[in-house]
Amino acid sequence: MQPYGHAISTPNLMALAQEGVLFRNCYSAAPTCSPSRSAMLTGMNPHTAGMIGLAHRGFSLKDPRQHLGHYLAEHGYETVLCGVQHEIASGREQELGYNHILRYENPLVLDEPLTHQQKLDQRVAQDYANACTAVDYLQQPKTGPFFLSVGLSNTHFDLPVPASDIDPNYIQPPPTLPDNAITRRDMAGYHTLARQADLCLGLVLDTLRQSAFADDTLVLFTTDHGVAFPWMKCTLFDTGIGVALILRFPDGKHRGRAVDALVSHLDVYPTLCAVAGLPMPGWLEGHSILPLLEGQTDSVREEIFAEVTYHAAYEPMRCVRTERYKYIRYFDDFSDTVKPNIDWSSSKDFLIENGLCERPHDPAEMLFDLYFDPAERANQASNPRYDSIRSDLANRLQHWMEKTDDPLLQGRVPRPPGAIANRRGGLHPFETDWEA
Numbered sequence: 001m002q003p004y005g006h007a008i009s010t011p012n013l014m015a016l017a018q019e020g021v022l023f024r025n026c027y028s029a030a031p032t033c034s035p036s037r038s039a040m041l042t043g044m045n046p047h048t049a050g051m052i053g054l055a056h057r058g059f060s061l062k063d064p065r066q067h068l069g070h071y072l073a074e075h076g077y078e079t080v081l082c083g084v085q086h087e088i089a090s091g092r093e094q095e096l097g098y099n100h101i102l103r104y105e106n107p108l109v110l111d112e113p114l115t116h117q118q119k120l121d122q123r124v125a126q127d128y129a130n131a132c133t134a135v136d137y138l139q140q141p142k143t144g145p146f147f148l149s150v151g152l153s154n155t156h157f158d159l160p161v162p163a164s165d166i167d168p169n170y171i172q173p174p175p176t177l178p179d180n181a182i183t184r185r186d187m188a189g190y191h192t193l194a195r196q197a198d199l200c201l202g203l204v205l206d207t208l209r210q211s212a213f214a215d216d217t218l219v220l221f222t223t224d225h226g227v228a229f230p231w232m233k234c235t236l237f238d239t240g241i242g243v244a245l246i247l248r249f250p251d252g253k254h255r256g257r258a259v260d261a262l263v264s265h266l267d268v269y270p271t272l273c274a275v276a277g278l279p280m281p282g283w284l285e286g287h288s289i290l291p292l293l294e295g296q297t298d299s300v301r302e303e304i305f306a307e308v309t310y311h312a313a314y315e316p317m318r319c320v321r322t323e324r325y326k327y328i329r330y331f332d333d334f335s336d337t338v339k340p341n342i343d344w345s346s347s348k349d350f351l352i353e354n355g356l357c358e359r360p361h362d363p364a365e366m367l368f369d370l371y372f373d374p375a376e377r378a379n380q381a382s383n384p385r386y387d388s389i390r391s392d393l394a395n396r397l398q399h400w401m402e403k404t405d406d407p408l409l410q411g412r413v414p415r416p417p418g419a420i421a422n423r424r425g426g427l428h429p430f431e432t433d434w435e436a
Helices: 011-019 033-042 068-074 116-138 181-209 265-276 346-353 384-403
Strands: 021-023 078-083 100-102 146-151 219-222 245-248 257-259 304-310 314-321 325-330 365-369
Touching: 011 181, 011 219, 011 245, 033 068, 033 265, 033 304, 068 078, 068 146, 068 265, 078 116, 100 116, 116 146, 116 181, 181 219, 181 346, 219 265, 314 384, 325 384, 365 384
Parallel strands: 021 257, 078 100, 078 146
Antiparallel strands: 021 245, 219 245, 304 314, 314 325, 325 365
């Protein structure tokens, strides 16, 4: 998006970045929906929190009471959810500690199944309705502190027909894909979704700016994982785990800064506690970033860790990333690319037509020197010159897995009772070809 230097029009997010702090090296704890969100909102690694798959597929947190919503409610905050969450199955949102769940009526109610375009129209209408509902809440009088979570569906796939004024001929496709008419059109659809999301965020942010508590409110914007194109979402490359993070502090503190230091989604919960003056619960696995912003230190962590166990299909992998190096390890025997873990798009269809199904899986170990290879294309895991680096990072990863009691240390991680996953030899996540 625009604050990170891309030619994608998001003026409201650009304004927010200029009013606050833009983190250039923030990484999610997982490049998939529920594990990422659960990690940020419990302050624990996904496997520690128990969320090793997707909430709508039967995976769940070990203890929803560790959710930020619960913790803030226990400390006198009015906690409000408006829009998307993915930390618990739909209909059970109050178990996360929200005092109020603001809902809207489905704008499209039809007797027949929705067409592809109707689904897209519904999603746009849903986001707009959620933004308007959040605006209504912000315009109401407040008697105490509040925590409002506003979740938008865009830019989740499927991709729409590009807006009439976004010409695919002049669009740069994702860095993981070839430049052709198909990938440019998909990316133009992404531009369209980003514009819709930015519009909705603008409604909320403008309302907050006009409120009586504008100068006493912390605003946090983030994303849960990389964009859902091939070799991005559900990978441990930076295109998968790299996320946006913008913090706008009360009274304009730290305004207009860009921070290059490594930070993780796990650092969000302790940072919010520090800003609010609340004690840190004992289960937190991250660090407050306030010392970094206040000039007390140049960094709050030497490395970040990230993981995948289940997405659509089982594909266990872990990584450790420092400022310069990235080490990725897969923990099962793979021969082919796990295609259900790539969200559907026309770009994916193009790859299937050109041999994706015959493409071998990535090597079991990968090591990248990000100073010389920021695109993560040259695997140095078997290069003798990098033996000491590979050994150090492999040891760090092993120590982290042991310290956090990672279930992968015991072998294959079973699905919890009732949870479902695609057979990893399938093609798309929407198929009902379930793993036995």
